Amino acid sequence: LFEQQVIQNPDSVALVYKDQQLTYKELNEKVNQLAFYLQKRNIGPESMVGVYIERSLEMIVSILGIIKAGGAYVPLDPAYPTKRLEYILKDANIQVLLTQSHLTQWIPKEIDCIDIKEHEMNISREKNINPTIEVKPDNLAYVIYTSGSTGNPKGVLYEQKGLCNFINASINFTKLNTGSKVVQFSSIAFDVSLYDIFATLVSGGTLYVCGQQDIMPVEPLTQFLLEKKITHAFLPPTVLNLLDESKFEELQTVISAGSVCSEQVAKRWVKNHLFINAYGPTEASVATIDIYSGKGTPPIGRSIPNVEVYVLNEAKKLVPIGTVGELY
Structure with a gap:
């Protein structure tokens, strides 16, 4: 659906953050490169990848890159208490986390943390064409956790067809x-x-x-x-x-x-x-x-x-x- 807009409106502005902006063509190419980079880390259908990034262009690129790789994204808000974030990481069994280096002090070492700014050079070497993935309507698209007001937060699984x-x-x-x-x-x-x-x-x-x-x-x-x-x-x-x-x-x-x-x-x-x-x-x-x-x-x-x-x-x-x- 997003790629249709890339074809129809490649030079239209898709994304703006402060004084930075990306056209649909530029955004799609960045997202594609990240998707290929993630696929090399064995991310595909039913893989859950954390997004632990402050508000930025990179936050949106990360979400779309995970989806295009075939995976499901799990958002972690840096403003949330560390205890809640630790619970989500463990409960969702997240092995790969897209993040920023200044946020990772508490992240367990066994989790593969990818700072997409620091990895930008390697990511930019990937192909920028649309990846081919076999995603079914009932594959996961993302997982969002409830507030936990009645106990521990609960992960709610959303499928591609619902999205x-x-x-x-x-x-x-x-x-x-x-x-x-x-x-x-x-x-x-x-x-x-x-x-x-x-x-x-x-x-x-x-x-x-x-x-x-x-x-x-x-x-x-x-x-x-x-x-x-x-x-x-x-x-x-x-x-x-x-x-x-x-x-x-x-x-x-x-x-x-x-x-x-x-x-x-x-x-x-x-x-x-x-x-x-x-x-x-x-x-x-x-x-x-x-x-x-x-x-x-x-x-x-x-x-x-x-x-x-x-x-x-x-x-x-x-x-x-x-x-x-x-x-x-």
Whole structure:
């Protein structure tokens, strides 16, 4: 899907971080070289590779390179406590970790740590053509860990077919296109990042990666959104509540997720923007979406295409229409 955009829009800007940028052609070539480099380390279908990198172009290149090698990426946010990161490394049995040298002091020596900046010369010697891999729809694409609020974090396994379905649904619902400018606000360890990264690059838009300082509301984030003329933003309601919606004339689509969005916040943003309320635990990968009409409390909407939602009772049995139950 991404390679189609490379063919159609090779010279369009795909990725921006601060004063650095890559066109679709440049990004694809870097990703391909990393994919071949990883394949030489026996990375392929069902291989889980950690991504432990601060916000940067390299963070996005790493994620795409793992996918193109046929593997599944496991995001580790450097802002998370070391204890949580150690648990994820062990639980996912990660043997190869794409990282940065200044982050690796605590990493066990048996893990193959690859600093893609330090290995840049070797990686750049690899072929830059699209690799040929045999990936099936039910092969893993990535693994994201839950917050662990009810115990240890749990790894949620996402397959290629689910990721593709989510990407296509997101592009259609949020009206992404080649002129879209999307902010990459959320941590890659949070499933909202799937929209930011994959939906943007598959639709031919431009992904603007926020620096750590840029994600701070109110003034730094406001400045970033205005300077970059962002058209699409996926932000939590707590952040939307702090921003002045009247300032963002270029902003077309606002997606809210992460916690309950109040009617007050939704009504403010729906006046001049397409406002979408998205819902879904990590296990469901944002399974429902609703385009808010501006009336009443924002509903969680309907499931995205090809996803079934059931209302069950405590015994995991279907409940009658109009009866209270839990979503599955």
